[in-house]
Each structure stands twice: as structure tokens, then as C-alpha cells.
Amino acid sequence: MTAAGEGPWLDAAAGRLVRPYTVSDGRTRPTTALDLVSQVMATGVVPLGYLGPEYSEALDLCRAPVSVAELAAHLKLPAAVTKVLLSDLVDCGALTTKPPAFRHSPTDRSLLEAVLDGLRRQL
Template sequence: MVTAGDGPWLDEAAGRLVRPFTVSNGRTRPTVALDLLSQVMATGATPLGYLGPEHAQALDLCRGPVPVAEVAAHLRLPVAVTKVLLSDLVDCGVLTTKPPAFYHNPTDRALLEAVLDGLRRQL
């Protein structure tokens, strides 16, 4: 059964009807270095040429700054495929990227303690 918002590309029993590797034309490596927490945002430029439906959906999700992981979750695609789609959009000039705030020090103690405190509050 297809639920509202899933569109014709999902089937509850079979899952995604269009396999992820076909979305990225079999490519597995993005041309732009993207982290799960990298922020992507639309530039407002008009894309030249044809964008597939997943490219258009990703671009629509990126009206404001959004992390790569969130785009992948909304598209219901593996992160590797999402990174390829987003790098295509960066290459054609319709998206910009920004590395995560902790890019230079990913093991920042203050950041890790803030995450731990947030997790404790959730329990």
C-alpha cells in the first residue's frame, strides 16, 4: 500500500521501485567532499539542463541550510547516493556547501559533552 506523500516510487511490499544505483547513474563517488553534517543550501540559480526527479526533490529541500543526512532521510535514499545527487547540484551551481562547524576539531570535548547532556535529557 502506498501512503500519502510516498508517490509512485515506493511500494510497501517491494520498497523503492527505482533502485538507488539508477538514481545516481551507477556512480558511487561524489565530485564534492561532503560530510554527513555538511550544510547544503540552494543558491537561487536556475539549473541548466535536465534534472531528474530526485535532483529536483533534493534542490527543493535545500531552500534553507540543511545537513546532508537530513536530505538523505527526506529522500529515503542511502547517504552515498544522496551525496552524488548533491554534488551534481553543486557542480551545476545551484547548491553551495559549508563544512560542519566542528570540521577542524571533530573531537572537541565541549561538543561531545553537549551531545551527551542532550542525550541524557532525552532519557
């Protein structure tokens, strides 16, 4: 018998051996509209039943407001899978969402150029 976190689903060198979409039961469409810059935060409500380690990890990361994109990076999951997980947590009342607040239009040329410059500096 293997300990939790060991066995055929986890490899020390390769990482997760389970396809990301198995985490969301193959679902790719969230029930809640979420953008990559939408903010989510835990409400303190505990979901009924066990949802899985990714859900628990997401809830832990949502103690303070955090964006969907940031959560996807921390969880090492595709954004589509992360949105489904977060949507499930919103549906059960464990998370609340807040749409992004833009001081400028999200398609403002100066804003997009500033983001591009920041990305170029990171490379």
C-alpha cells in the same frame, strides 16, 4: 498508459522499486567533498535540462541551509547516493556548500558523549 508516479517503479505498499544507485547512474563518488554534517543551500540557479525528481526534491529541501545527513533522511536515499546528487547540483551551480563549523573539535570526548546520550534517549 500509467500516470506519472505510478507503474512498475512505485508501489503504494512497498515504496520505491528502483534501486537507490540507479538514481545516481551507479556512481558512488561525488565530485565535491561533502561530510554528513556539511551544509548545503540552493543558490537560485536553475539547472539546465531535466535531472530527475530526486534532484528537484533536493533543491526544494535546500531553500534554507540543511545538512547532507538530513537531506538523505528526507529523500530516503543512502548518504552516498545523496552526496552524488548534491555534488551534481553543486557542479551545475544550483547549490552551494559550507563545511561544518564546530565550536569544539568533532572528536571532542564531551561532544561525542552528548551525541551518544541524545541517541540513547531517542531509542
